[in-house]
Amino acid sequence: MDVFPGRLYQASEVENISGLEEIAAISENKCFRCGNTNPVLFGEMDCAFCGKETCAYCRNCIVMGRVNSCQSLYYRKTSTLAETKSALLNWDGTLSKGQQKASNAVVDSLEQSRNMLLWAVAGSGKTEMMFEGMNWALRKGYRVCLASPRVDVCLELHPRLKAVFPTVEIVCLYGDSEDKYQGEQFVLATTHQLIRFYEAFQVIFIDEVDAFPYAKDPFLEYAVEKSRTKEGATIVITATPEKKWQQECANGKRHFVKIPARYHRRKLPVPRLCWIGPWKKKLTQGKISPKLITWINNIKLKKQPALIFFPEIEAMNNFAEVLATYGFEKPVTVHSADGARKEKVEWLRERKIDLLLTTTILERGVTFTDVQVAVFGSEEKIFTEAALVQIAGRAGRKMTHPTGDVCFFHYGKTAEMNRAISHIKKMNELGLAEGMLDD
Ligand SMILES: [Zn+2]
Ligand SMILES: [Zn+2]
Structure with a gap:
């Protein structure tokens, strides 16, 4: 089996670990894969690998395969791909004034490797706001991930993105997806799936960041951060940022752009x-x-x-x-x-x-x-x-x-x-x- 860049593997998942980077699965009471540090979420077991009767394992991410404290995780360092001269984006739609403002801000942030909150009202046409930024990153040869807490969002976006980036390899990953990651440049995934990645993507878009379960699961924030390269940029998109984020925007502590209007230029209905x-x-x-x-x-x-x-x-x-x-x-x-x-x-x-x-x-x-x-x-x-x-x-x-x-x-x-x-x-x-x- 091939080992694809940026993905974390357990020893049992690969034929040969030689030449791969190695990292302890659990060290100092922290699970590297999911970020769990809560003692209640670690179990102890009689372990066949190390022979200890009290080998710790992480219960928090056990659905992705059990990791024990005596084990390592393996990965191949991520790489950028060759630059592409021509445009990869094949879309002939027109952006509204609001969408254009957002699109420019996304590209600027990516060029500066700067994280950004895209605060755009419901019905503003968020997907199209990402196209130019995605195009820019993909042409650079960057690995791009679009993650959403909601599998419905991933499933809906997959055919749309394939249509507008027809020559780019795109994979869609979720809990029981048949597709597996095989080094595709563009990964569409539920935020949960990012637990499996390590410094894999130069650019991450997170849609509906405040949606359940992201908002209530602190591990997913760790997973998102861990899956991105250190010099990359994360663009977070939502219509309803949490109060703390709204305050950070107001205090100048968070880089953001606000798109207050829908693409059809009519007011939002007031309840x-x-x-x-x-x-x-x-x-x-x-x-x-x-x-x-x-x-x-x-x-x-x-x-x-x-x-x-x-x-x-x-x-x-x-x-x-x-x-x-x-x-x-x-x-x-x-x-x-x-x-x-x-x-x-x-x-x-x-x-x-x-x-x-x-x-x-x-x-x-x-x-x-x-x-x-x-x-x-x-x-x-x-x-x-x-x-x-x-x-x-x-x-x-x-x-x-x-x-x-x-x-x-x-x-x-x-x-x-x-x-x-x-x-x-x-x-x-x-x-x-x-x-x-x-x-
Ligand atoms: Zn063990
Ligand atoms: Zn874990």
Whole structure:
């Protein structure tokens, strides 16, 4: 078996370790592969390799094959490839003013090997903003990685990137992907897969950086950093950076560029607020606020597709049951563990259904033409500023339907709701000030 540059191998994975770089798998109570230092996440075992009865192994990254403290990891140092004179990017689209600004900033950052946060609103056309930077890096012979915490994003981007970089070898890696890394210049991967790499890429793009599970998993940050060469650059892209990052931007501690407007030059829909009282109690009594019933009736009248977001599965299921007693067809529901998730999303897209009830699983990454959006119980803890901004970002994404209603149905206004609304308003003001909006 060949050993490909920048990937970490265990001895059992390669035929011959001679000529490879070697690094201790676990040293000073730290797992090199995943960065784990938590003693609780190390186990001890009777080890056949070293004969010790208390050989430590890392439980945190065990799904990628167990690494023991008596073992080493092996790798071949990464290399740049030959430079290419001609353009590798084969795309004849036009960038909007906002996209062009972002694209220039990406190229500048890569030229200066400088990390950058690309803070671009939902529906701004983020993928196209990366094309020129990718083209620049690939032509330089750099190894490029685009990582996302979400496998859906990787799967959607793979054919698009193959289409615009037709001569570049691109591989898509995720938990159970059939494709394995074979030294391709362009790697598309879930952030989790980066655990397997060491100083492999000169350039890394991370899309939807704040998405679960990246935001909640400190090891993935280590994995991303470890997988990039020291002199490289990382471009992080999101519509909703965490509070700490927003503060760092405000204090000049983080290099960033903000793209406040969508590619179609229309304002972001600003969410409305609608008080519905103690909805939990009402649901148990078989009641739904008449305000929400009116909202649903309006949408039916206008023949628009709609998403209603719920804080939890139980409330969603109760709502569906109760809604059926109001003379509506029982609506379809979807959540993360739903095996028919993809099909249900397609049903709404193809208008086989008009209404889809969902948990926050659909807060990002999906586009439905002319969709109207409601959040039920928007005061609940799961609806953070980031979640609400992403949810509002589902409306008005299409050039043909650039507006849409977003309503937060709540039982008490929260700080997160206020922050989300002021975040969106500020982006609209900035978009106007920068001449990126038409009205
Ligand atoms: Zn051992
Ligand atoms: Zn580990």
